[in-house]
């Protein structure tokens with residue numbers, strides 16, 4: 559474990575030196591990693607930091623409004639790019655191709671915004687496990703990392719590149735970031751798209767966004783899992799009212815983990831699982847069935863794609 563105070567002062571120095579008088583852009587997702595980077599950089603270079611939040615249309619319920627509220631006091635640029643992302647995803651079903659489509663689109667949007675800001679320097683919230691998994695080729699898209707963005711920037715700064723997630727959370731606490739951010743569950747760069755099997759459409763994302771909000775509402779406060787979410791698996795037959803329907807199958811996933819590299823399914827009492835299932839099928843007309851995922855990582859990954 560790093561010495562948190564020492565880490566903070568060293569990082570601030572590092573960012574100051576690396577940035578000089580240049581403007582620095584970063585993609586701020588509102589997750590703990592990018593939020594810690596934004597807080598460090600704001601201390602180091604003040605208004606020369608330009609955090610950019612890209613609303614990909616693949617975000618969780620209320621996410622954009624939340625970010626606006628929390629980071630309203632720094633010069634946050636909010637970009638509404640949902641239309642562009644769904645365009646890139648049309649007809650794409652292969653999981654890797656989906657990630658690539660999202661990653662490439664993200665870069666294009668981000669570069670456009672960075673260019674508009676006249677920034678030459680990029681700040682990234684890459685953490686240690688990201689580097690290990692990306693180097694091993696396990697993930698093709700990680701935040702903004704692993705993508706060809708260096709071409710436009712003279713410098714890339716990664717202040718938390720050597721930290722594990724629990725260390726990042728400690729730094730978040732020491733920096734005085736809100737508890738909500740400090741204990742934020744990891745949320746993948748490609749967003750809800752890795753929780754929709756097959757083609758990603760607006761309709762499917764709307765369904766999974768609602769189901770996910772129910773899962774988070776039921777599980778986060780009570781169990782504080784590493785991650786919990788809903789995924790959309792496909793269609794199955796069901797009966798709703800007097801009608802047989804072909805409705806969505808939703809998987810509830812909840813895991814405990816130290817660093818995301820391995821994970822165990824959360825033990826949830828059966829009556830609570832039943833309640834979650836009932837809420838999802840009652841609130842979302844197009845859902846016919848809900849299952850609970852009991853897979854550990856390995857062999858399963860945490861996300862579905």
Ligand code: XMP
Pocket residue numbers: 697699700701744745746747748752785818819855858859860861862
């Ligand atoms: P997996 O699904 O590989 O996930 O077991 C391990 C951890 O990484 C997160 N994850 C991602 N994070 N971009 C990210 O920024 C991604 O493409 C990505 N894929 C997975 C996942 O939520 C879990 O915490």
